[in-house]
Amino acid sequence: MQPLSRTKRISMLVVLVTLFLIGAPGLVLYSTGYRFGDAFSLVKTGGIFIHSSLSGTEVFIDDEFIENNGVILRNTLIQDLKPNIVHKVFVAKKGYHTWVKELFVFPNLVTEASILMLPTEIETRKINPSLGTIASSISTTTANASILENPEYKIVEEEFASTVQQFEIELSTTTLNAKYDVDDLPGRFISATTSSLVRPKEITIKYATTTFPEFILDLETEVGDITEKIELKEKQKMLTWLEGGDVHVRWAGEEETIPFIFCVDECVSEIVVSLDTNIEKYDFLPGRNDVLIVQTLNDIFAIEIDNRSEPNIQPIFQGNDLDFKVLNNNDIFVKEGDVFYEILL
Amino acid sequence: MENEDYSKSPYFHVAHARDLKGKDKFIFRLLEIFPGLLSWGTILAIIFLSAYKPIWAAYFIIAFDLYWLLKTAHLSFHHRYNWKRLKHNIALDWKDMTKALKYEHLYHMVILPYYDEGQSVVEESVKSLSQTQYDTKKNMIVILATEARAGKEAEEIAKRVKEKYKNSFKEILITVHPADLPGEMAGKGSNIAWAAERSRVEVLDPNNIDYKNVLVSAFDVDTIAWPQYFLCLTWHFLTAEDPYNSSFQPVPIYSNNIWDAPSFSRVAAMTSTFWQMIQQERPEKLTTFSSHAVSFQALYEIGYWQKNMVSEDSRIFWNLFLAKNGNHKVIPISYPVSMDANLDTTTFKTARNVYKQHRRWMWGVENIPYILFGFIKNKKISLVKKIRYSLVQIEGFWSLATNPIVILLLGWLPLVLGGSAFRETVLSYNLPLITRNLMTLAMAGLILSAIIAASLVPPMPENMKKRKRKWFIMFLQWILVPFTIVIFGAIPGLEAQTRLMFGKYMGFWVTPKHREESGEDLKTEIQ
Numbered sequence: 001m002q003p004l005s006r007t008k009r010i011s012m013l014v015v016l017v018t019l020f021l022i023g024a025p026g027l028v029l030y031s032t033g034y035r036f037g038d039a040f041s042l043v044k045t046g047g048i049f050i051h052s053s054l055s056g057t058e059v060f061i062d063d064e065f066i067e068n069n070g071v072i073l074r075n076t077l078i079q080d081l082k083p084n085i086v087h088k089v090f091v092a093k094k095g096y097h098t099w100v101k102e103l104f105v106f107p108n109l110v111t112e113a114s115i116l117m118l119p120t121e122i123e124t125r126k127i128n129p130s131l132g133t134i135a136s137s138i139s140t141t142t143a144n145a146s147i148l149e150n151p152e153y154k155i156v157e158e159e160f161a162s163t164v165q166q167f168e169i170e171l172s173t174t175t176l177n178a179k180y181d182v183d184d185l186p187g188r189f190i191s192a193t194t195s196s197l198v199r200p201k202e203i204t205i206k207y208a209t210t211t212f213p214e215f216i217l218d219l220e221t222e223v224g225d226i227t228e229k230i231e232l233k234e235k236q237k238m239l240t241w242l243e244g245g246d247v248h249v250r251w252a253g254e255e256e257t258i259p260f261i262f263c264v265d266e267c268v269s270e271i272v273v274s275l276d277t278n279i280e281k282y283d284f285l286p287g288r289n290d291v292l293i294v295q296t297l298n299d300i301f302a303i304e305i306d307n308r309s310e311p312n313i314q315p316i317f318q319g320n321d322l323d324f325k326v327l328n329n330n331d332i333f334v335k336e337g338d339v340f341y342e343i344l345l
Numbered sequence: 346m347e348n349e350d351y352s353k354s355p356y357f358h359v360a361h362a363r364d365l366k367g368k369d370k371f372i373f374r375l376l377e378i379f380p381g382l383l384s385w386g387t388i389l390a391i392i393f394l395s396a397y398k399p400i401w402a403a404y405f406i407i408a409f410d411l412y413w414l415l416k417t418a419h420l421s422f423h424h425r426y427n428w429k430r431l432k433h434n435i436a437l438d439w440k441d442m443t444k445a446l447k448y449e450h451l452y453h454m455v456i457l458p459y460y461d462e463g464q465s466v467v468e469e470s471v472k473s474l475s476q477t478q479y480d481t482k483k484n485m486i487v488i489l490a491t492e493a494r495a496g497k498e499a500e501e502i503a504k505r506v507k508e509k510y511k512n513s514f515k516e517i518l519i520t521v522h523p524a525d526l527p528g529e530m531a532g533k534g535s536n537i538a539w540a541a542e543r544s545r546v547e548v549l550d551p552n553n554i555d556y557k558n559v560l561v562s563a564f565d566v567d568t569i570a571w572p573q574y575f576l577c578l579t580w581h582f583l584t585a586e587d588p589y590n591s592s593f594q595p596v597p598i599y600s601n602n603i604w605d606a607p608s609f610s611r612v613a614a615m616t617s618t619f620w621q622m623i624q625q626e627r628p629e630k631l632t633t634f635s636s637h638a639v640s641f642q643a644l645y646e647i648g649y650w651q652k653n654m655v656s657e658d659s660r661i662f663w664n665l666f667l668a669k670n671g672n673h674k675v676i677p678i679s680y681p682v683s684m685d686a687n688l689d690t691t692t693f694k695t696a697r698n699v700y701k702q703h704r705r706w707m708w709g710v711e712n713i714p715y716i717l718f719g720f721i722k723n724k725k726i727s728l729v730k731k732i733r734y735s736l737v738q739i740e741g742f743w744s745l746a747t748n749p750i751v752i753l754l755l756g757w758l759p760l761v762l763g764g765s766a767f768r769e770t771v772l773s774y775n776l777p778l779i780t781r782n783l784m785t786l787a788m789a790g791l792i793l794s795a796i797i798a799a800s801l802v803p804p805m806p807e808n809m810k811k812r813k814r815k816w817f818i819m820f821l822q823w824i825l826v827p828f829t830i831v832i833f834g835a836i837p838g839l840e841a842q843t844r845l846m847f848g849k850y851m852g853f854w855v856t857p858k859h860r861e862e863s864g865e866d867l868k869t870e871i872q
Binding site: 001003004009012013016019020023024027028030031032033045046047049077079108109110112256257258260 | 403404407408411412415418419422423426427429430433434625626627628677679764765769770771772773774775776779
């Protein structure tokens with residue numbers, strides 16, 4: 001049997017080189033977002049990437065079904081979208097609120113969004129003050145019983161009674177740890193440079209340099225009367241505070257890593273989360289730094305920090321005389337009057 | 346150098362820059378730096394581009410992914426053809442093929458160099474020679490080439506083996522290569538060169554055997570000759586256009602102990618076999634490797650194998666190529682010889698040995714400065730030939746050391762280093778998808794590899810036949826390829842090139858030969 005002939009080898013090589021010469025530019029153009037338009041013209045397209053932690057959802061864009069996401073691959077990349085227009089995305093799953101977003105798509109770029117889909121029926125668990133009664137002694141004439149206290153109730157009750165707020169901001173060169181008492185220090189919660197405003201007893205600040213981001217130092221100047229500005233919180237470099245019934249959000253990380261929710265065409269420095277009624281209290285939804293739990297007079301909601309289109313708002317709890325706490329960065333507890341509930345999301 | 350015989354020039358047996366002086370030394374040193382610089386330059390350029398020009402890096406990676414896929418298809422095409430040819434040649438009756446040829450005058454000299462390998466390894470090889478279908482009693486000279494530095498035991502093994510098989514061959518010669526001869530490096534090259542010269546003095550000349558009638562097979566000591574190997578070799582030698590300007594290359598199949606070796610060692614071994622099979626269909630890219638054959642006359646003219654460097658097996662081709670002014674070639678005979686896969690007492694030791702063996706093979710990059718320098722000095726070789734051979738060799742070593750790293754490790758780098766502006770682009774989302782899809786397509790070639798490998802391994806030893814999962818693992822093991830080509834291909838390749846770049850020249854490392862006591866005959870059969 002003769003070795004592979006030169007003709008066959010050269011033919012094979014020619015075919016493969018041709019494939020490469022055609023395929024490589026084609027693949028580069030395709031991967032950049034170029035597609036064939038009318039009359040074989042090349043047109044730019046864009047895309048949308050949907051981050052999701054929920055499996056089994058149905059994804060639609062402009063009322064067209066795109067895909068069911070799976071258990072492992074939960075995120076969705078939608079390509080070939082006409083650029084320079086707004087596309088309406090919605091993600092649905094039975095038993096969950098539908099997430100709807102209108103997103104502007106730019107040529108050759110991908111617009112990102114993260115879904116917020118809470119169950120339509122949220123389970124709650126009431127926390128009883130006692131675990132029942134037990135017989136403490138037995139006599140021939142009377143039987144004494146004592147109440148067995150629920151230690152969980154005690155802990156939750158204490159947490160709700162506490163007015164201490166604390167937060168930590170970690171930056172590349174600076175660590176700011178602050179603890180303050182809302183009652184003792186209404187509004188005058190922080191200043192890294194103005195020591196007269198700081199009560200060392202309540203506030204501990206440790207830092208390598210005094211080079212805090214300008215906006216933290218300027219907060220007081222910028223906002224003016226900061227008596228109203230309370231509940232400063234930070235989660236994964238997302239810095240938030242309550243001001244005039246709205247929640248203000250700024251990015252405390254490097255400019256390079258600013259989250260997509262701040263950026264449409266240009267990135268903005270601040271997002272204001274507001275409702276028709278005043279927000280009385282807020283915290284971050286466990287596991288997310290882009291979703292807030294907000295409390296109004298009679299409602300507790302989850303709301304996106306995303307003003308690129310109408311933010312998705314989904315109810316968590318309704319009632320009177322409400323208060324809530326996120327404990328251990330993970331568990332949501334609601335107080336209605338004197339009754340405590342754990343929210344089971 | 347215009348009219349001078351290049352083999353007589355002071356450059357002919359140069360091993361490294363340190364062997365030269367002045368301007369020649371400077372040029373040779375630059376040529377030693379060149380392969381490593383090219384490989385590291387490629388890797389660093391991708392890292393740099395990923396950080397500062399991520400879009401360019403992504404374009405390059407996508408084009409490279411496609412190049413890799415098409416290259417895989419190209420190699421598979423050659424591989425599949427050679428597999429057919431190999432099976433055809435194994436099935437062929439070479440006795441019948443050589444019937445019309447006159448070859449009674451032709452002697453086969455088989456050199457088996459060894460250091461501290463055990464008697465069983467040496468004996469198996471000699472036994473396989475005695476069982477080949479050739480008139481070994483009349484026309485085969487076996488040389489057991491031992492090393493003085495290995496001590497008396499090595500010589501004793503040779504004596505015992507000689508005693509047992511002395512009647513099976515025309516001659517069994519035992520040679521003892523003295524230690525620390527000036528200008529030599531301890532290793533296979535200096536040993537077989539010594540053995541060849543001793544055989545000339547002690548066997549060929551006393552028996553008035555014409556050097557032109559002796560075909561020398563320089564085997565590794567674990568080489569098992571297949572039954573009709575010498576008939577096949579004889580046929581190729583006698584029908585070659587220019588037999589004295591040709592070397593003859595069989596396909597080394599590392600299968601003697603394949604059932605005992607761990608899966609990564611099997612994959613690494615088979616990958617080496619596959620590479621040789623592919624090269625058999627691309628003779629212009631083929632150089633001699635491991636066990637090979639060449640006429641004694643050609644060897645004698647150039648002073649045998651080079652004694653002062655590691656890669657004597659491939660260097661002998663380049664020595665002959667330069668000595669014959671570009672008129673020497675390798676004839677692929679597409680017939681197998683079996684050798685050992687790496688195996689040691691523990692998995693770790695085996696992995697270490699595989700790495701070291703591959704590093705030694707990749708040290709073949711030391712031929713690049715030799716070739717390029719030789720091309721500068723030898724004006725009798727055509728420029729076209731010089732350019733073609735240079736590019737083939739440079740591309741070969743560059744791709745072995747860099748391509749697996751570029752494909753499997755650096756392909757994702759723009760996403761990591763490219764910054765947020767890049768990460769917002771459609772390109773950044775498509776880069777991993779396109780890389781993954783093209784690589785998946787390329788990996789489809791592994792199915793062919795698994796089938797070919799399964800057809801080349803010897804039958805499962807009796808004591809393993811109850812372990813049916815062995816066959817399953819024999820197929821499944823191919824998923825290790827992405828790891829083995831990086832760990833046992835690219836990394837030792839890069840290490841070898843880096844050593845050469847910094848002038849940290851390697852010495853010869855003897856691959857330990859270890860076989861499980863399976864009691865099975867090591868002779869292999871094609872399935």
